[in-house]
Amino acid sequence: MPDPSSEIIYQLKNVARVRQSNGYAFSLRVPSLRIQRGEKIALIGESGCGKSTLLDMLAFILRPTDMDGFSFHADGANAVDIGAAWKKRRRNQLAGLRKKHLGYVMQTGGLLPFLNVHDNINLSRRMLGMKDDGTVQTLARELGLSRHLHKLPSALSTGERQRVAIGRALAHRPAIVIADEPTASVDPFAAEKIMSLFIGMVEEMNITVIVASHAWRHIKQLGLRRLAHHTRKSPDGRMTETVVSG
Amino acid sequence: MLRQKRQILSLASRDYFHEWQISICFVLALAAVLGPMMVLFGLKFGIVGSMIEELVEDPLKREIRPVGSGHYDRVWMDKLRKRDDVAFIVPRVRSIASSLSVQSEASSRILHLEVIPSASGDPLLDASLAAPVGMDRVVLSASAARKLMVSAGDELQGSLVRTWRGRKERVVLPLKVVAIAPATAFKRDGLFASVMLVEALEDYRDGHAVPSMGWQGTAVTTERSYTGFRLYARSIYDVAALEDSFIRSGIEVRTQAADIETVRRMDNTLSAIYWAIALIGLGGFSLSLGASLWANVDRKRKELSVLRLVGFRTGEIVLFPLLQGVYTAVFGWGLACGIYLAAAWSINAMLAPQLERAQKVCRLLPEHYLIALGITLGAALLAALLAGMRAARVEPSEGLREL
Ligand SMILES: Nc1ncnc2c1ncn2[C@@H]1O[C@H](COP(=O)(O)OP(=O)(O)OP(=O)(O)O)[C@@H](O)[C@H]1O
Numbered sequence A: 001m002p003d004p005s006s007e008i009i010y011q012l013k014n015v016a017r018v019r020q021s022n023g024y025a026f027s028l029r030v031p032s033l034r035i036q037r038g039e040k041i042a043l044i045g046e047s048g049c050g051k052s053t054l055l056d057m058l059a060f061i062l063r064p065t066d067m068d069g070f071s072f073h074a075d076g077a078n079a080v081d082i083g084a085a086w087k088k089r090r091r092n093q094l095a096g097l098r099k100k101h102l103g104y105v106m107q108t109g110g111l112l113p114f115l116n117v118h119d120n121i122n123l124s125r126r127m128l129g130m131k132d133d134g135t136v137q138t139l140a141r142e143l144g145l146s147r148h149l150h151k152l153p154s155a156l157s158t159g160e161r162q163r164v165a166i167g168r169a170l171a172h173r174p175a176i177v178i179a180d181e182p183t184a185s186v187d188p189f190a191a192e193k194i195m196s197l198f199i200g201m202v203e204e205m206n207i208t209v210i211v212a213s214h215a216w217r218h219i220k221q222l223g224l225r226r227l228a229h230h231t232r233k234s235p236d237g238r239m240t241e242t243v244v245s246g
Numbered sequence B: 001m002l003r004q005k006r007q008i009l010s011l012a013s014r015d016y017f018h019e020w021q022i023s024i025c026f027v028l029a030l031a032a033v034l035g036p037m038m039v040l041f042g043l044k045f046g047i048v049g050s051m052i053e054e055l056v057e058d059p060l061k062r063e064i065r066p067v068g069s070g071h072y073d074r075v076w077m078d079k080l081r082k083r084d085d086v087a088f089i090v091p092r093v094r095s096i097a098s099s100l101s102v103q104s105e106a107s108s109r110i111l112h113l114e115v116i117p118s119a120s121g122d123p124l125l126d127a128s129l130a131a132p133v134g135m136d137r138v139v140l141s142a143s144a145a146r147k148l149m150v151s152a153g154d155e156l157q158g159s160l161v162r163t164w165r166g167r168k169e170r171v172v173l174p175l176k177v178v179a180i181a182p183a184t185a186f187k188r189d190g191l192f193a194s195v196m197l198v199e200a201l202e203d204y205r206d207g208h209a210v211p212s213m214g215w216q217g218t219a220v221t222t223e224r225s226y227t228g229f230r231l232y233a234r235s236i237y238d239v240a241a242l243e244d245s246f247i248r249s250g251i252e253v254r255t256q257a258a259d260i261e262t263v264r265r266m267d268n269t270l271s272a273i274y275w276a277i278a279l280i281g282l283g284g285f286s287l288s289l290g291a292s293l294w295a296n297v298d299r300k301r302k303e304l305s306v307l308r309l310v311g312f313r314t315g316e317i318v319l320f321p322l323l324q325g326v327y328t329a330v331f332g333w334g335l336a337c338g339i340y341l342a343a344a345w346s347i348n349a350m351l352a353p354q355l356e357r358a359q360k361v362c363r364l365l366p367e368h369y370l371i372a373l374g375i376t377l378g379a380a381l382l383a384a385l386l387a388g389m390r391a392a393r394v395e396p397s398e399g400l401r402e403l
């Protein structure tokens, strides 16, 4: 078995996203970033510093405005050139990568309101044609959702919905799970519990995880690598730039 | 990828029925526009349709009759008979010669009947009943049959009188009623007879011999000339042209061409009015359906982005609003048909007393329902397709972070 720490999953070189509105500009630059298989990455920073922007690019749902190199190594051997896929508008290729290799836990919501908890968790598994082998039930038990399997999301508390979202991101055993402040909308006590549960589960499944959060103290205890970043504002306050490296 | 297509279709159905209240609103909105349009079309089709039908079905409207009496020979008649726009023609003889006194066993009355030359295919007679043939098989008009108290199959006795070489003579003619003409065909007391019989009656009155009946007289007629004819055009649309051709050859005729023209002009006017309303209605209908489906897709941007996030392809995402559009179109059309049927039933029931038996003021043919479905589906699919493509183009991250 090869040393997992030597296997690179993401390799980014000079990737940037610029966002503009009403004369204010925000730019996120990543001069260089490598993420290896099995790593647990934390992205910590104040609100508005660009965490969601980076995660969305890593999940292939936001197009970088500039990129020198952006490759994704889904299963070790073959690298996929994400930059080229964006430039050639191969949306379906990116969709295929997300379906197979990614799980995404959104900051809020992201569940389908017309599917019950079981079917929401099972969504990606069904897409991939995976057999009903009790994974959904097991996940639900671990997440404390067994009682709620046949409820619609509208009948759940915010924390329960967040746990359903975690279940859906993990159910098809993706190589990578990206979580954008999965506990932002629940109280600090519940947040710690959910985060510990989440990190424990990805560790057990040996899934690479990238999680954004604003609470570092707790994340540190869970043994995540923190991505360094630096935010600066122009003197007139019209330009904000965040530079991420790691 | 078939699995994912099936999955997205099932998701679209789940969503549609999960949001049943909103779905019902869309269906109602569609039916509220389509239903009245169908009623409108049903009225136009029913009113003009039954007017035209009445014209087409009424043989009197197709009749072309010469004014006054002329001299027509058999060759000329045969030539007319061969024309495509002529449905039926038989010669007429002098009107004083074409009457007969008739008596039946059931009634003691002696009735003077007008004798009408006829043959099989006579538009005035019911095509499914027997036609007059030979020297004894005749058809009675409804009023004559009632007065003589006879029905099909009964025997009659005709009697024929002439003054010949200064003496009054009378022959008896046994007749058999093979059918009764429809009451609408001929209102007076009449007897439809074969041309052969009509000619024999004329010959007897003129003092000629009729060997086939054993009637004595002067030499048998060879060169026969007719004073008129009974002619029916193939359809009401041929009447005007036939009239023209008679006038050109110097024969004055009387037709119902003016009546026919009035109805046709009315049909054209009604059709123009209808199409104006229909086009405006159709435009409004397509716009309202398109707008509601478009708005629906916009409302669903977030859900569609979630589907995009978990990896559905563009072509599959588009199926989602497309299927929901189909549901709205089909249910809305079904409801509109219901509205139409209820409205048509009440309109027809309300006006029934003023109408003839099978006439309907408001009616549609099965193909009209299908055309309505086709237009609805077309508009729905187009709107859903355009909106769906737009939704699929949005960067998933934008849609996901929508408030
Ligand atoms: N659609 C957009 N158009 C223009 N600017 C945007 C858009 N979305 C985000 N921004 C800007 O980009 C910056 C980074 O946003 P981002 O959502 O990445 O922040 P974040 O770190 O995730 O914040 P939070 O912790 O509050 O979620 C913000 O300053 C925001 O104003």
Ligand SMILES: [Mg+2]
Pocket: A051, A052, A053, A107, A180, A181
């Ligand atoms: Mg964020």
